[in-house]
Structures are given as structure tokens and as C-alpha cells.
Amino acid sequence: MRPQKRRRGFTLVELLVAISILAILAVLGWRGLDGIVRARIALTQQMEVTRGMQLAFAQMQSDCEHLAPRSLLGNRVNLLWEDDRLTLVRKVYNENEPTQLVVVSYRVVNGTLVRRESRGTRDLVQLDALWQAVASDAPTESATPVVLQTGLAAMGIQVWQANAWRKEAAPATEGGQPLEPDGIQVSLTSQGLAAPMVKALLLGGT
Template identity: 50%
Template sequence: MMQASSRRRGFTLIELLVAVAVLAIVAVLGWRGLDGIVRSRQALTEQMEQTRGIQLAFAQLQSDLDHLALRKQLRSRENMSADTGRFALVRTVLEEGEPTRLQVVTYRIVDGVLTRRESLPTRDLLRLDILWQAALNNTDDIPGVVLQSAVDTMAARIWRDGGWQPIPAEAQGTQDVQDRLGLELTLQMRGQTGPLVKVFMLGEKN
């Protein structure tokens, strides 16, 4: 009788408390691991989206530079300008059945958002001067297309005369400019320790 009673005996209160404590510890560790995986996935997704946005922005700029207007087309006017948080250029617009026209394109950082604006194309150089000054003075009312957010700074340099040089922020008249072979664009992303640097080949000869 005593052996049968011993076999029917359940868990003691202490054993149940130990079991509950072990399960609680396992649950906490499992939750922390799952939370870490979810956070890592979110961070990776944000990083991938940022990388994709930057790649699209660089691809758009490459397309604009591929159609960069030559200074001889502009009668010695500047075809690009750079200042703090802004990069502007003049590109040619080629459409089937239409004559070649000129367009001002501006990349600008406003409140950490990189946007691209393009003016209406024109064949009138005087009209182009007005559009160019509006872009330089940030007075153009053209709606911008958002390319990337969380961008702190943007800087651009041009390769000419055998080295990297700053791009003038204002038109420099009919200055003697040697071959422009490359453009270096630097973006400092928010929260990143180092900047993103992209070099574009130009191959322009003035």
C-alpha cells in the first residue's frame, strides 16, 4: 500500500516553483533573442532602403551628367555650380521631333531631405539665365522630387587642371577652364560615421 501511495504522489510546491522559474527564464531569453532578431531585421531593412535610395539618386545624377551641356553651347556660361547643400547643372534635353533644348537641374538638401528639381526646357539663353539664377538663389518654385532622406550634407568637387577643385558657386564669366574629366560628390548620411563618395566621369573638353 505504501509503495502505491508513493507512486501516486504529485509534484511538491518547491518543484513547481522551480519549474515555473526555469520556464520564465527560458521565456525571457527567448523573447530577448526574438527582439534582437526583429531589431536587426528592421535595421537591415532601413539600411537596404537607404542604399537603394542613394543608388537611385546617383543613377539619376549620372543620367543628368551624361547630358551635361557644354560651355560652348552656353556661350561660355557655367554649366554647373555647387554650394553648401546644393548642386546645380545645365543639361541638354533631347526629344524626338524637337530641337535640342537646355534645362537647369538642381539637387538640394532641405531639412535633411535630398531633392531634385528640373526647370522647363528652353532654347532662349536669356531665359536660361533667369532659371539659372533662380536655382542658385533658391527662389525657383519648381516642385522637387524626393530622392533620399536623412542626408546631413552634400559637397561636390570637379577634376580639372590635374586635381580636385571646388566648383564655383557663382558664374565666373568667360574664365579659361581646362578639361573637366570628373565630378566627385560626397554625401554625409545621418547617423553614419563616414561619408559616401561617388566619382562620375565627365569627359568634357572646353
């Protein structure tokens, strides 16, 4: 009888080496998958931030396009701007109703962009009171705050006046009348984006 060949199995060392290789491959695969998931989450968050800013810019554009001219306000102030704050008077058109005036304010508070809009009026004396209430951030039922965007680091504002972008108003004319700006540039800096988003808006009341 021929002697039976002895079947050779894996040694303990070979099994340990194989298990170690599989473990290394599993760790590398998990790290790669984890990186992909994290990148996707970050990209989704950036897209949400960008979308929120675009909606905020769209609302600002609507307000600026309907800016009430100073001539309609008895030469009252219709626009004030500074870093992290924008206040203006705009016209509102409701169906089958006369045009009304409202005071609108944008302000960044604790990283949140908030828009406040007063009730409509056609009385300029009442408009003065509404302006004071909105500009002072006093709590009032006539100007309910609406959150437009969170996670902001800053809001910067410049106006196009006397053929240049300015952070401060240009000097008045020789007659003492302030120059009307033709446009406004708003930059929103988010905590999740490397660079601010900038939007130039035309002012419809000029």
C-alpha cells in the same frame, strides 16, 4: 493484503523552481527573438536608404553625362558646386524636337535631397533667367522640386580639375579662361549609415 504504495507528487518548491526555469527560458527566448526582429528592421532600413541613394546617383549621372559645354552656352557658366548644392545646365533630347537646355539643381534642405529642373529653352537670355530662378531657390512653376532622398546629414562635392580632386575651382588659365572639370565626385552622408556613399561621375560636356 499488501499495503498500497503511496504515489508521490511534486512539492510546491519543485513546482516553483520549474515555473521559474520556464520563465527564465521564456525571457531569454523573447530577448533573442526581439533582437533578431530589431536587426532585421535596421537592415531593411539601411537597404532602403542605400537603394534611395543609388537612384539619386543614377539621376545625377544622367544629368552630368548630358552637361551642356560652355561653348554651346556662349561661355556662360554651366556648372557650380558647393557643399549641399550642385547646379548645372544639361541638354535634353525629346523625340522629333530640337535639343533644348534645362537648368538642374540638387540641394540638401533640412536633411532632404531635392532636385529641381527648369523648363526647356533654346534661348540663352531665357536660360539666364531660369538659372537665376533655380539657383536662388525661388518658387517658380518652371522648376518643380522633386524629393530624391530623406534622412541625409550632408552632401559633399568635389571636381576633378587640373589632375586633382578639388572642392574649389582651379585657377584660370593664362588666357583667363576657367578650366573645365573632367569629372565630379558626390558623397551622400545618411543619418542611418556609418560611412558616406561616394560616387564619381563623368561630365559629358567637356
